[in-house]
Amino acid sequence: MVEPVTLKVNGSSTWLNDANTKLITLYCPSSAVKSMHQQDNTDYQVPVGKKFIILHMMWTNSGDTETYVDYNTTPDTDAGGTQFYYSNVNEVGLQDHVYYEISAGNYINHENGIGTVTGIETDV
Secondary structure (H helix, E strand, O other): OOOOOEEEEOOOEEEEOOOOOEEEEEEOOOOOOEEOEOOOOOEOEOOOOEEEEEEEEEEEEOOOOOEEEEEEOOOOOOOOOOOEEEOOOOEEEEEEEEEEEEEOOOEEEEEOOEEEEEEEEEEO
């Protein structure tokens, strides 16, 4: 019997690595209000029939600002209702292991700071 190939994240969460599940790292292109980008430098939108589960976030924030990360059906938009919030000033390499599900059709937007979001895109 062949063991299935799995994606293991955070040392405990495991997903089957198949055609319906992908490990994705997104990044922010600037500290202005922007959608998180894929490696091809395009806005990432959760595809129809999928959800994106954020498992790890890493941010660097400099100056007297607060970093917001939220989601919205419109790219490059502050949703107003903040999903994630960091109020750290002059933090470098701030990391959090989290579990947030973002539904299909949404963009993951951020304001202030630079960083990455890593998660699993999988079927609903």
